[in-house]
Amino acid sequence: MKIGVAQFWHEANSFAANPVGLAAFEERTWLRGAEVAPGFKGSATELGGTIGWADEKHDTELVFSRCASATPGGPVEQAILDRIVTEITTDTVFDAVDGIYLSLHGASLGTKEPAPEERLVAGLRHRFPDLPIVASFDMHACPTSATAAMLNGATVYRSYPHVDMAETAVAALELLADMIASGVRPKVVHRTIDRVLPSFRMATAPGSPMAEIEAISQDIAAATGEGVCCAYPFASFAYADTPAADAGVLVTCLDQPEGERVAETVCDAMFARRGRFRPDLPDAAKVLAARPWADGRRVAILEPSDNPLSGGAGDTPGLLSAALACDLPEGTVFAFFHDPAMVRKAADAGTGSRIRAMLGGRHGGGFGAPVPVDAVVARVTDGRFVNAGPMERGRPVTLGATAVLETGPLRIIVTSLCQSPNDLNYFALHGIDLTRVPLLLAKAKNHFMAALGPAFDAVIQAETPGPAMADVSALPFRHIPKHRFDLD
Known part of the structure; x- marks a missing residue:
């Protein structure tokens, strides 16, 4: 099994002082090919989880395209964003792979583009119409419906603080491996609640509203049967001034009507708890x-x-x-x-x-x-x-x-x-x-x-x-x- 891996990980605050350039990526992650594994092996990150998962499989080869991440900041300079998207979508390393795993934060913006992850996924889907593509996202992602429709599977961090980055990658890779083995191509249902949930009260400690939403999403997906693979709520990012900023859920499913029903249930639970996310910070x-x-x-x-x-x-x-x-x-x-x-x-x-x-x-x-x-x-x-x-x-x-x-x-x-x-x-x-x-x-x-x-x-x-x-x-x-x- 040969899996192509790429990463574009950045969260954009529209009100941050300065746009993010190449230096910000070089300071955090700007690697490609054989450079990637030595920098992340054993770390509690998505790339670290990916490498550890492949090592345990023994029959799996990873090939790395551009892996780029930057600390959250302002929107990404459009020229750098174009470079990252082009490097990944045209990379010949994907020519002989059985599937693609993308580590996407999901809340980036370009200085001229409101949904760069959508363009990245679209480029790969156009090039590989039948190849299984699975992505992982941050809990504060702003995925678009078009992005979800082009994926075969999606996972999202379930913990805040995000101590489950590696586990989120492994869950995405398990989905991808099942697709490669079975030849089945699930769909991703994207449903939102028309609300942006502030993150101040979003920590997933026991008894918190986000912990309850996570539990509901897992329980209902498990109870649905084989028609639904998994359901992952996302809370969106309150400072990304983009129409896609909207909390909701991504459901990977083989039975789309069942996936829609699960998505509706999770969104109802999220909407019902929206008031508990209201921040009330003292001066x-x-x-x-x-x-x-x-x-x-x-x-x-x-x-x-x-x-x-x-x-x-x-x-x-x-x-x-x-x-x-x-x-x-x-x-x-x-x-x-x-x-x-x-x-x-x-x-x-x-x-x-x-x-x-x-x-x-x-x-x-x-x-x-x-x-x-x-x-x-x-x-x-x-x-x-x-x-x-x-x-x-x-x-x-x-x-x-x-x-x-x-x-x-x-x-x-x-x-x-x-x-x-x-x-x-x-x-x-x-x-x-x-x-x-x-x-x-x-x-x-x-x-x-x-x-x-x-x-x-x-x-x-x-x-x-x-x-x-x-x-x-x-x-x-x-x-x-x-x-x-x-x-x-």
């Missing part, structure tokens, strides 16, 4: 003024409006500005600001030197003015570590050069690349023992909980102005009907 200044650490609890306060994994740029000053107005406990840590020039300034000054820093607001004052800080350079690093996990365990990470600035009771991490602070080794790199941190201020969201949530007595998400703020009414949407954000 950051009010959270800090209440001093939730005063009783000895160790607390993390998150700033999801600038979370890089929601398309934030690591640049909004709201949380830092509110923090500096408070009486912070000694040992407080702020993670992080993305500011390559500030890192260079700190490195040039040297450890122990005092510098004047302007933090945040590099991309304009739309979310607040830069914050002036007099600080001592406490540490400079090369920004390299390996994720401890569980999310993306074993994946090498580079932050570019980094610096730790000390001002009063506060240590501030500044990085050259924009990556969410979601792993224990992120902090170990900077000489920070989280067990000794009374208060952590972090540009992060639900993924934080996988590795770092257990390190604190309380984790609070607080609202500040930013490109991924909870109050979407403050953002200038043009392509999503306003009623899709109505959760009443």
Whole structure:
């Protein structure tokens, strides 16, 4: 069995400051052919899961086309997007394969294109009209009906934080292997609820609305029989200003009427729970003024409006500005600001030197003015570590050069690349023992909980102005009907 593999993994926030270019892919994943396996083998990622699955099969050969992923950000520069799609859809590596597996995040945008994944799948389907093609998606995908109609199978992350990337790939590959062996070609039913579900309350902890929806989708698919292979809900991405932003379900089925019935049931369950996804985040200044650490609890306060994994740029000053107005406990840590020039300034000054820093607001004052800080350079690093996990365990990470600035009771991490602070080794790199941190201020969201949530007595998400703020009414949407954000 010979399987072709390609990846295009990117999530686009329409309100992020800068478009994503080639450098962003080179910083995360820009591999092809024999380069892919050494970089991902053993990692808790889709590509890692794919390699591990093939190794266990023994009778399966993988051939890799372009594998490209970038940290969420703005839309992808159209020229780079065209290059990725062309490389994958015209790659001769697919000429002799029995099936194709695509790792697609599903929520990318081009600077001139609202649904690049649809064009990618269409190119392959036009070239291989009878070949089985299966794709995996992020829970926050915005798949179009046309994309689903061209696939023979689809899987979606079921866990948030996304600790099941490898398992999602394996589920897609099992579907594909069955199709290759049987010659049967299932269809994918795509159904949506005409609502966008915010992700703030979407973590799949027991008792959460998304956990209930996931359980319903699995139970009804299993009870239906052989006519339905699987059902995977997706929640869409609230900051991708595209008509395809709409929560729903993908059902892989042999019996389309049965698949439609399962899709309707799952969507009914999702729509009925829509109000439980409504975000109600407290204002950051009010959270800090209440001093939730005063009783000895160790607390993390998150700033999801600038979370890089929601398309934030690591640049909004709201949380830092509110923090500096408070009486912070000694040992407080702020993670992080993305500011390559500030890192260079700190490195040039040297450890122990005092510098004047302007933090945040590099991309304009739309979310607040830069914050002036007099600080001592406490540490400079090369920004390299390996994720401890569980999310993306074993994946090498580079932050570019980094610096730790000390001002009063506060240590501030500044990085050259924009990556969410979601792993224990992120902090170990900077000489920070989280067990000794009374208060952590972090540009992060639900993924934080996988590795770092257990390190604190309380984790609070607080609202500040930013490109991924909870109050979407403050953002200038043009392509999503306003009623899709109505959760009443």
